[in-house]
Amino acid sequence: MPKSPTDTVQNALASPAAVIEARNLVKRFQGMTAVAEMSLRLGPSEMVGLIGPNGAGKTTLFNLIAGSLKPTSGEIWIAGRDVSQDSPEKRIATGVGRTFQIPRPFLEMSVLENVLAGAQSQHGERLFANFLRPGFVRRQEKAAVDKARTLLEFVTLSHLENQPAKVLSGGQRKLLELARILMADPRAILLDEPAAGVNPALLETIMERVITLNAQGKSILLIEHNMDMVARLCSRVVAMALGRPLAEGTPEEVARNPAVIEAYLGGAA
Template identity: 50%
Template sequence: MTASPARPPALAVDHLVKTFGGITAVDGASFTVPEGSVTGLIGPNGAGKSTLFDLVTGVLTPDSGTIRLQGEPVVGRAPHEVAAAGVGRTFQTPKIFAGMSVADNLAFAATGQTGESALNALFRAGTVADEERALDERVAETLDFLDLAPLADEYARGLSGGQRKLLELGRVLMLDPSLLMLDEPAAGVNPALTDRLLERVRALNDEGRTVVLIEHDVDLVMRECDHVVVMHNGSTLATGPPEEIQANDRVIDAYLGGV
């Protein structure tokens, strides 16, 4: 009996290079993110982590190298095309609409609504109404999942920093991504909300979603992640499970120190 071919990794980065003027932000970075993993991307400030996120999500185009999502090349695709391919990304500073309600922030993030066209709204009113009911249900489910339901009608500007990060995660979830890329999700968040956010990330991973997170809290990464990528000076210094990374002399010398 012929064995079925192995599934490609959720994300494969190969010899990525990105320069800005005379500065090389990403310098030949190469690594893979296993399907279904929670992968931590760590390294000192200036290591190229956020720039790498920008390259993967189409915000920036690499000078050279390849990026594959589940085996499919994505270099050259626009951000909305990468999102349509199943990638959802959050930012260090949450990108939300402060003057809209929490619920409307989620609804606005959904794409492909028939009612977005004036002609469809006029001539396909039944379809539009069905989609609106389905969207309302998705918004309500997402609010419940994030424990934001009591704040549904509040303006987003009144949310705390941690609640804003939960809302941004909810906006990403409205796109139903298979790969979540979270840029410092716990930064500036109080411990209670950090625990809540991490619980939601674990639940999403249990559903089968792959997660990549940039995080400076090394203890958190070693505790929560099953795969770690270490960047240094724009390059990949090491990859592997947390216990291997913690014992890697090069990583200890360059970054971990006494951790």
């Protein structure tokens, strides 16, 4: 029997389209398999923690989702579209922003210029190339500069906008990256260890900003070893080890899962 429009609406509500969906992803480097068979779903406005010992394949999974690596097999879907063959720039335009485990600002460029570098032109092309030419900020549309300044205020770095990025601490660099990716209005944000090496005061700022972004409707996938942070931010956690999903559940469930404990002990050995 054909579905009534009401059924269709109810199905859509029961299972809204995933913002990010990784399907059976595999990534091999020469002989070694970094991601063995990984599937993961991030729903609208969801904040999911991704944990696992060093070498589990978490950053590689981010690289596959963001497009800086092509999968050996499997698919990435963003907002209901198969983006597996799309460039990183196109995926940013589709709505995915990612930060790096070790932030990579342009050290000699100003804090404001670094944020502007995250902007996309009308055609979805990054302003990147232009940005390396002198007078970049002056030539930017006022709207882009205003937006960059608003984002710098959001990440508490306004007072440093004219300083070169090299003066920033590790934690400030993480906040700068957050502002940079927000320039492209992502609907999903991938955060790779935002708390690592960050002092407690700045960590609190980072956590508050991530909570605010999630409350504004952004979907967030958070790689983090700090389980207090994961427990505070995420209602659902996925643990991975050896490139595969190992456990999934609430932070408490996953933290006391014997397979997860075993994987961490094995990883530390």
